[in-house]
Every structure is written in C-alpha cells, then in structure tokens.
Amino acid sequence: MKIFKFGGASTKDAANIKNVLSVINQSGEKNLVVVISAMGKITNALEDVVNDYFSDKNNLYKSLNTVYDFHFEILKGLFSPSHGCFAKLDTLFNELKHFLETNKSKNHAFVYDQVVSYGELISSTIISTYFTEKGIQNKWLDVRQCIKTNENYRDATVDWEKTQQKISEKVSDTGITITQGFLGAENTNNFTTTLGREGSDYTAAIFAYCLNAENVTIWKDVPGVLNADPRYFTQTQLYNHISYREAIELAFYGASVIHPKTLQPLQRKEIPLYVKSFLNPLAPGTCVGKGVVLDPFTSSFILKKEQVLISLSSLDFSFMMEDNIGDVFKLLHEYKMKVNLIQNSAISFSVCVDNKFQNLEALLAKLRENFSVKWNENVTLYTIRHFNPSEVKALAENKNVLLKQESKETVQLVIKE
Numbered sequence: 001m002k003i004f005k006f007g008g009a010s011t012k013d014a015a016n017i018k019n020v021l022s023v024i025n026q027s028g029e030k031n032l033v034v035v036i037s038a039m040g041k042i043t044n045a046l047e048d049v050v051n052d053y054f055s056d057k058n059n060l061y062k063s064l065n066t067v068y069d070f071h072f073e074i075l076k077g078l079f080s081p082s083h084g085c086f087a088k089l090d091t092l093f094n095e096l097k098h099f100l101e102t103n104k105s106k107n108h109a110f111v112y113d114q115v116v117s118y119g120e121l122i123s124s125t126i127i128s129t130y131f132t133e134k135g136i137q138n139k140w141l142d143v144r145q146c147i148k149t150n151e152n153y154r155d156a157t158v159d160w161e162k163t164q165q166k167i168s169e170k171v172s173d174t175g176i177t178i179t180q181g182f183l184g185a186e187n188t189n190n191f192t193t194t195l196g197r198e199g200s201d202y203t204a205a206i207f208a209y210c211l212n213a214e215n216v217t218i219w220k221d222v223p224g225v226l227n228a229d230p231r232y233f234t235q236t237q238l239y240n241h242i243s244y245r246e247a248i249e250l251a252f253y254g255a256s257v258i259h260p261k262t263l264q265p266l267q268r269k270e271i272p273l274y275v276k277s278f279l280n281p282l283a284p285g286t287c288v289g290k291g292v293v294l295d296p297f298t299s300s301f302i303l304k305k306e307q308v309l310i311s312l313s314s315l316d317f318s319f320m321m322e323d324n325i326g327d328v329f330k331l332l333h334e335y336k337m338k339v340n341l342i343q344n345s346a347i348s349f350s351v352c353v354d355n356k357f358q359n360l361e362a363l364l365a366k367l368r369e370n371f372s373v374k375w376n377e378n379v380t381l382y383t384i385r386h387f388n389p390s391e392v393k394a395l396a397e398n399k400n401v402l403l404k405q406e407s408k409e410t411v412q413l414v415i416k417e
Contacts, residue, residue, distance in 0.1 A: 012040035014077025038119025120180035224286030
C-alpha cells in the first residue's frame, strides 16, 4: 500500500484533473490511498463565505455562488451535461446552504470547519466520479469516519488510538481509496474538524502510519524540495535527499513544501516521503528519509511574510526573568500566536509571531497591562540553514534589519521591507 496526496494546484481545473488520472496510470500503482485537497484556491473562497456569514450576510450568496460556479465549470470540462456528478455537486451545496441557514453557533472556528470542509468533500467526489467514468475502480471514503480528533476546531489534535482502529476497519489493503485531506471529526458529537492549513500532507502521513504504508508521495507543481522558494529567489537547487531530522528543521522554520506535522509519524515508522512534480511524474523528485542530511549539501533559504515583531520591556526596568517571560508565553498561547523566533536580554524580550487568527490588538492590550510594548507589523522573517557569511551579507544588504539571531547552523533575520 502506498499513499498519494494531490494538492489544490494539481486539481485547479479540468485539464489538471485529467492529469491526475495520467499520473496514477503512469505510476502503475494499483493499491493506493489517494488524499485530495480542495481545488485551486477554493479554501480561500470558502473562507470568504465564512467571513460574509459573520459580517456581511448580504454578500453571502454571492460568495457561495462563486464557489459553486468554479466547480460547475470544472464539471463541464469532465462530464456530459446529463452526468450524475452535477446532481452530486448540487446535493453537497444544498447541505452547505442548509448548515448556514440553520446553524445557531457563534463560534467562528466551529463554523469555519463546517464550511471550509466542503472544499475537500466536493473535490474528492468529483475526482472519484471521474476515475470511475474512466474505468479506474475506486472507493470514495469520508475521512471523517476515520480521523478522530479533539474539539480544537481549525487545529485539531488527532486521537491516534481511535484513528488507527477506524482506518484499519475502513481501508482495504488492495484497490484505490479516494479520500479528503485536512479533515477529521471530533469524538463527542462527530462535528467536522480541520487539522490546520496545509493539513492534507498530514492526512497522508496519518494514513501511512496507520496502514504501515510503503511510502508517501506528495505531488506538487515543483520538481521536489528546493533549497529556496522560486517565487522569491531566482536561483534554486533541487535536493535529491533530505534526512527526516533536517526536513523537520526546515518545516519548523517555515519551509512551505512539507507541513510541520507531516514528518513526525513517518519518522516513527521510517516511512519514506517523496515530493514529486505532477507535471513530470517520472522524474525522481526528492526523498525524505534515513541517510545523509542533505544531498546536495547547500544552504536552505526560508522566508515567512506578514509576521509581527513584538518587543517588551518591564515598566520598572527590572530584569525580564522566568516568571514574567512565562506570563508572556501564556498570553501568546491564549491568543493563538505561533512563535517563530524569540530573543531576550536583561531588560527586554522580543518575539516574532504569526498573527494567523487576527488576535494582535487584543494581545497587545493585555501585554500593555504589565509591559512597555513596541511592535512592527508586516515584517518578513528570513531563515538560512547551513549558511555562509557572504549569503547573510547579501540578504541583508540595503534592508532594514530589525533583529538578527545566529547559531552554528542557522541565522534568522527579521526585516522590515
């Protein structure tokens, strides 16, 4: 058994969905779990639906129609006008509308998970139906029957014991199973949960772990894991091999090719992860597994945009000690701020965070009760692994460097651009 995961870029239109079928055929694999993300930028479009539901009900059905029309156009490129998949699309949208019309909860995270999940439910339904149409027998599986979680909506924690049991019951060792990435269901009331953005990679790793899979392949629009994001760096190199440990380091610092939680279950069972191009499926791509740290051994460049740098000092100029730093971390956790860098001195403490849940103003108000607070929004955090001094100098040249932190293997720069 192997696990294939296809992201939104690989299913963004009818031509790309046809290419997914081609990738499966070229692989020659007959026993697969195929994990499907929402198509294209549909997760973002469904986030607009959630935002309109809470703040602009007059625009809600326009946002819904945008999502519907996107999928309808894809169906027109795959099926005849009378095909039953159009009715399946209508059924799923009627379910979504019914939820929005009858929901009583004002919990934004709960509503988010119930609404955004339809991106994966629709995409996997379309692809499963298309495969059947083209003679590829498969089983469509609702992943919410398998991946069980707690009630931490938008970033749920997997109940591994129950998930192992459900996957063992639901997934056959033979044939092709098509399911959804990103989603789960909480144990108490079976409401839909999500595993965090980019959580489809994690889903693939969960299935691999529970099924003792031979390997996992993530199909991307890049040739594999590169040493830098080609959208921001002009010269990039393909890594042929990365060790689990190094890949976890890169993921921790924000490398976008691999989700941070994906690698841990794979490492525990030493299941290799391949990152390959769906545009060139026979190319070797990158293998993440046991062995050398990096091949070739070259610097890795990672950037995270739209960060916030918060600098604190005590109001009475006393030392920043464990007790007040501990208070700061409790607040960062409470307001769901992901910490990407910390630095402290005798009387100051700085932290670079991701304001993912838009809680910055509330956090700053709370911090001002006990600290002198300064902050910079929309900063960029650059990380270079296995750096050399000339690379750091070139990166910082003619830029406003707000903070620099350097260790033996890694240098990080917070830059206001």
